[in-house]
Amino acid sequence: xxxxxxxxxxxxxxxxxxxxxxxxxxxxxxxxxxxxxxxxxxxxxxxxxxxxxxxxxxxxxxxxxxxxxxxxxxxxxxxxxxxxxxxxxxxxxxxxxxxxxxxxxxxxxxxxxxxxxxxxxxxxxxxxxxxxxxxxxxxxxxxxxxxxxxxxxxxxxxxxxxxxxxxxxxxxxxxxxxxxxxxxxxxxxxxxxxxxxxxxxxxxxxxxxxxxxxxxxxxxxxxxxxxxxxxxxxxxxxxxxxxxxxxxxxxxxxxxxxxxxxxxxxxxxxxxxxxxxxxxxxxxxxxxxxxxxxxxxxxxxxxxxxxxxxxxxxxxxxxxxxxxxxxxxxxxxxxxxxx
Amino acid sequence: xxxxxxxxxxxxxxxxxxxxxxxxxxxxxxxxxxxxxxxxxxxxxxxxxxxxxxxxxxxxxxxxxxxxxxxxxxxxxxxxxxxxxxxxxxxxxxxxxxxxxxxxxxxxxxxxxxxxxxxxxxxxxxxxxxxxxxxxxxxxxxxxxxxxxxxxxxxxxxxxxxxxxxxxxxxxxxxxxxxxxxxxxxxxxxxxxxxxxxxxxxxxxxxxxxxxxxxxxxxxxxxxxxxxxxxxxxxxxxxxxxxxxxxxxxxxxxxxxxxxxxxxxxxxxxxxxxxxxxxxxxxxxxxxxxxxxxxxxxxxxxxxxxxxxxxxxxxxxxxxxxxxxxxxxxxxxxxxxxx
Numbered sequence: 001x002x003x004x005x006x007x008x009x010x011x012x013x014x015x016x017x018x019x020x021x022x023x024x025x026x027x028x029x030x031x032x033x034x035x036x037x038x039x040x041x042x043x044x045x046x047x048x049x050x051x052x053x054x055x056x057x058x059x060x061x062x063x064x065x066x067x068x069x070x071x072x073x074x075x076x077x078x079x080x081x082x083x084x085x086x087x088x089x090x091x092x093x094x095x096x097x098x099x100x101x102x103x104x105x106x107x108x109x110x111x112x113x114x115x116x117x118x119x120x121x122x123x124x125x126x127x128x129x130x131x132x133x134x135x136x137x138x139x140x141x142x143x144x145x146x147x148x149x150x151x152x153x154x155x156x157x158x159x160x161x162x163x164x165x166x167x168x169x170x171x172x173x174x175x176x177x178x179x180x181x182x183x184x185x186x187x188x189x190x191x192x193x194x195x196x197x198x199x200x201x202x203x204x205x206x207x208x209x210x211x212x213x214x215x216x217x218x219x220x221x222x223x224x225x226x227x228x229x230x231x232x233x234x235x236x237x238x239x240x241x242x243x244x245x246x247x248x249x250x251x252x253x254x255x256x257x258x259x260x261x262x263x264x265x266x267x268x269x270x271x272x273x274x275x276x277x278x279x280x281x282x283x284x285x286x287x288x289x290x291x292x293x294x295x296x297x298x299x300x301x302x303x304x305x306x307x308x309x310x311x312x313x314x315x316x317x318x319x320x321x322x323x324x325x326x327x328x329x330x331x332x333x334x335x336x337x338x339x
Numbered sequence: 340x341x342x343x344x345x346x347x348x349x350x351x352x353x354x355x356x357x358x359x360x361x362x363x364x365x366x367x368x369x370x371x372x373x374x375x376x377x378x379x380x381x382x383x384x385x386x387x388x389x390x391x392x393x394x395x396x397x398x399x400x401x402x403x404x405x406x407x408x409x410x411x412x413x414x415x416x417x418x419x420x421x422x423x424x425x426x427x428x429x430x431x432x433x434x435x436x437x438x439x440x441x442x443x444x445x446x447x448x449x450x451x452x453x454x455x456x457x458x459x460x461x462x463x464x465x466x467x468x469x470x471x472x473x474x475x476x477x478x479x480x481x482x483x484x485x486x487x488x489x490x491x492x493x494x495x496x497x498x499x500x501x502x503x504x505x506x507x508x509x510x511x512x513x514x515x516x517x518x519x520x521x522x523x524x525x526x527x528x529x530x531x532x533x534x535x536x537x538x539x540x541x542x543x544x545x546x547x548x549x550x551x552x553x554x555x556x557x558x559x560x561x562x563x564x565x566x567x568x569x570x571x572x573x574x575x576x577x578x579x580x581x582x583x584x585x586x587x588x589x590x591x592x593x594x595x596x597x598x599x600x601x602x603x604x605x606x607x608x609x610x611x612x613x614x615x616x617x618x619x620x621x622x623x624x625x626x627x628x629x630x631x632x633x634x635x636x637x638x639x640x641x642x643x644x645x646x647x648x649x650x651x652x653x654x655x656x657x658x659x660x661x662x663x664x665x666x667x668x669x670x671x672x673x674x675x676x677x678x
Contacts, residue, residue, distance in 0.1 A: 024368075025364060025367065025368040025375070028364070028367035028368060029363070029364040029367055036362075036364070068467070070462070070467065072446075092449065093449070093451060096449050096451055096455070097451065097452075100451070100452060100454055100455050100458065101454075103458065105448065105458055105459070105462045106448070106449065107411075107446035107447065107448060108446065108447030108448075108449070109444065109445070109446060109447075110431065110432070110435050110445065110447070112432060112435055112436065112439070113436075113439060115439050115440075116435070116439050119439065119442065119444055120444070123409070123444045128407070128409070128467065232630075261630075291571075291600075291630065293632070
């Protein structure tokens with residue numbers, strides 16, 4: 001076993017073998033918990049471990065325990081969103097709290113490029129974690145497929161893509177979108193549009209469906225602008241497109257608070273007052289909602305609760321408990337000044 | 340080796356041994372790369388591995404390689420900050436990109452409570468990672484002590500606390516604070532205050548020192564409000580305290596953009612116009628700076644560059660290269676409308 005030059009190395013199994021005067025095979029049997037290691041060899045190995053300062057190695061322990069007490073938290077988000085979506089922070093801290101209370105380490109893995117996807121899939125296969133929490137998986141996600149193939153104890157935040165047996169925790173996106181659109185209709189608006197985002201995800205397509213449910217016969221697809229991401233700039237661009245197509249628009253349901261903040265900026269630039277000329281509502285109740293002027297009416301997502309519940313689902317599977325396949329958390333409308 | 344009831348288990352070394360008709364000790368020698376495994380045993384083991392679907396185990400490989408190809412990214416931030424400070428997202432994505440290009444997995448570990456600190460320290464000791472990037476370490480940080488004790492290849496973002504031999508990457512907080520305060524003085528302000536934050540960290544205390552440098556004899560400690568965190572609410576409270584003590588204040592250097600955004604909200608609530616009545620400048624050029632109205636004049640921190648450079652310092656140490664102890668990245672003033 002060679003050492004890396006230029007930095008001090010940690011003691012290895014080899015060092016222990018030399019000091020104990022036994023073979024590395026014997027050390028391996030010892031760390032693997034093999035009962036057929038003689039008492040004298042065992043004592044020599046234990047003394048040698050103490051002498052050379054061999055750090056009880058997680059890798060060795062894993063061979064015995066098959067447990068790492070680590071749970072991956074996988075965020076599959078493009079660059080800008082990780083920074084712009086404050087919900088992920090809440091989900092992450094909720095999961096961390098629940099795992100921490102159960103003495104499990106959370107390791108956040110970020111998927112930003114195709115290369116990351118492949119490496120994370122390999123990492124999950126390699127036995128470095130006992131389970132995984134997956135946020136924002138999309139259809140045909142290789143990470144979701146790896147979790148399924150390995151039968152890794154897992155929980156998705158949001159409805160997982162494709163046919164999977166994994167557990168998941170969700171809010172009722174469709175029902176919540178329906179409810180806030182109805183409330184917006186109730187303020188007397190007559191030309192209500194939507195900036196629909198992230199339609200490749202369950203949350204995005206369900207929010208659009210809930211909007212259509214609420215409008216019923218009055219639904220006008222010309223008043224729906226589809227944007228790729230739940231982002232501020234997508235909201236600004238989407239609002240500008242709606243204003244071009246329908247200058248008489250007087251209400252907007254933005255698919256997220258960041259989208260709503262961008263839409264409000266576009267309305268301000270176009271000289272439209274919120275809520276007097278155009279009523280705006282969002283979705284999430286993230287930090288964005290409290291920073292807009294006027295403050296945003298929105299749907300509150302229990303971000304920390306989603307993270308905590310996802311962690312609980314994984315911990316239950318690790319204990320061998322039978323877990324529900326789907327957990328639905330309550331969301332609520334928070335009505336402020338923007339509509 | 341018992342299995343956990345209620346979920347399918349992965350194939351283990353034991354399964355391979357049964358099918359191959361060899362002892363677990365022989366399997367152990369095989370996975371450890373021991374040359375004294377007979378060719379026939381080797382073939383039997385390889386056939387058995389294929390048959391039972393044994394996943395080549397990272398834990399086993401680690402015993403041979405002593406490398407996990409994983410680098411921890413440790414964020415030591417209280418709850419609200421992880422969500423409110425968009426700089427951390429940039430640092431994180433920069434580090435992830437550099438590690439990904441070198442085919443290393445980044446695992447983000449979040450320290451939110453004392454319990455997290457102890458568990459992360461244990462995790463680092465256990466051989467699960469080859470190195471670590473540490474953001475926002477504070478004086479007497481147990482994680483910094485563990486990194487030092489293990490001589491783990493590491494890089495800090497920001498000046499590490501205490502006496503440590505670890506590498507770090509920084510910007511010139513003091514010089515940048517000096518420069519933006521001078522620029523604010525240049526707009527003709529006569530009563531300039533500061534909302535100083537996070538004085539238990541290097542960045543916080545150096546920004547205050549730079550402010551004092553720029554004002555020289557005109558420095559008035561009565562115009563400095565000290566707040567605990569780089570947060571929006573700390574900025575709002577800090578500005579209110581300054582307005583109480585010095586109603587004639589006409590310029591404010593806020594220690595971060597989030598602090599500046601909170602200060603601007605307090606000024607608006609107090610009926611002071613920005614920049615007409617009070618000029619405000621921040622620090623970071625995070626997403627906050629582009630959301631304030633008017634847009635914030637600030638110091639641009641190269642967040643992604645800091646992360647990328649920290650990852651590079653760790654990768655160099657893993658290759659056995661001699662790395663610089665300190666890397667200084669350039670920051671620049673971005674002058675907008677708030678002062």
